[in-house]
Amino acid sequence: DGGITQSPKYLFRKEGQNVTLSCEQNLNHDAMYWYRQDPGQGLRLIYYSQIVNDFQKGDIAEGYSVSREKKESFPLTVTSAQKNPTAFYLCASSSGSPYNEQFFGPGTRLTVL
């Protein structure tokens, strides 16, 4: 079945450590997105990529980094520069059609201790 996988489901890290969240899709979608979700704040866009080897900052990119070396993969690194990293992280993809309908993975809940 086609879909988006994110791993792990739950992740715990000590303050000051970098951590990488995985996102893989087999939908053959060109575009991929990373969102952060906090209670009461909806979805905030961190980074997005419309094509391999290219990506753009979203609204809250500070303290995060991404790469897009393969069409299927769009990993997100939460660096020690991110002041409040504890959150629910969602990865999404879309075909890049004019409608931009996005498909979501199950999410990763990151807790920094």
Next chain:
Amino acid sequence: AQSVTQLDSQVPVFEEAPVELRCNYSSSVSVYLFWYVQYPNQGLQLLLKYLSGSTLVESINGFEAEFNKSQTSFHLRKPSVHISDTAEYFCAVTWGNAGNNRKLIWGLGTSLAVNP
């Protein structure tokens, strides 16, 4: 700037009662509209979408939404809710004139709590 407003952050309702979750957006020029649902600790799932054509769109589980261009609204309705409809609902919009840098703009979500 383009924006999406979900007018209610929380909507409590009794089982089998009707419900309306409200969504307004900032401009009606060439819009594409979506409602997504999120169950606890899960990703978002597309509930329904308006791309063109009939202004009333329906989902397979009884929800419907109507695109109202004059009021720039896309309210979500269900005539009789179930306990299993308890979830967070997000309205999202993309504008057709955004060129290649097209993104979804999200509302803050409405938490629907269906009580027995």
